[in-house]
Amino acid sequence: MEAQETDPTASDAPGDDEEALPVEAHDVETRQVVEFRLGEDYCAVDIDEVDGIVEIKKVTRIPRTPDPIDGVMDLRGETTAIIDPREFLGVEGEAPDTDDQNVLVLDRADDKQKIGIRVDEVLEVATYAEDRIDTDDDISNLETRGIEERVSRGIIRKPQAEDEVEGDALDLVVWVDIDAVIDQLK
Known part of the structure; x- marks a missing residue:
């Protein structure tokens, strides 16, 4: 690596016309x-794919539907199909x-009715740099059902909170491809 020349008269503190972060950031x-x-x-799912988060209410089972389809529920006067992604993600x-679950109501223009996915708990809305996300090429050696079934877009490498562990430990978050999950139902 080449050493960079620095101006000894320059200050390290950002001035009025300088950015606090490097240009690359x-x-x-x-x-x-x-x-x-x-x-x-x-x-995780892209925030653009989520229309809302609601508490689960009474779900009515529909005969002869695939197991991952829990049924339908009334959501603000609109029939919403509820699916359980557990089977697809292993x-x-x-x-x-x-009573302890939530539904992520999806925002998909092509759907004839609203669709919601049942989740145990909504944790947070988070923003990650693209370099924190391993896509198909980077995750071919991982053996998870979600990857094998191709219902995952990739894996997000999320740093753990400092008070949880020492070192550079990571949590792995499966980045779910909602379109692929719904295509599996057809």
Whole structure:
């Protein structure tokens, strides 16, 4: 690496006409996602795909529908289909009581009716730099059902809070491809 020449008269503090961050930091592409929990797994979807987050209400089961379709519920006078993504993402264990769950209502222009996905808990809306997201090429060696079924866009490498662990430990968040999940239902 080449050493850079510095002006000894220049100050390290940003002035009125200088940026506080390096130029490269401003050029970093980011992705904003809604993070949620399914069992012990952490997942995320693009925030642009979410119309709202609601508490789950009474879901009416519809006969002869695939198992991942829980049924329908009335949401502000509109029939909303509720799906459980656990099967597609390989989440083990039973879902908690419906009183403890939320629904991410999706915003998809092509749908003839509203669709919601059942999640155990909505955690946060977060923004990640693209370099924190490993896409298909980078995750081919991971053996998860979501990757094998191609319902994942990738894995987000989320740094853990400093008070949780020492070192550079990461949480892995499955970045879910909602279109692929819904296509599996057809």
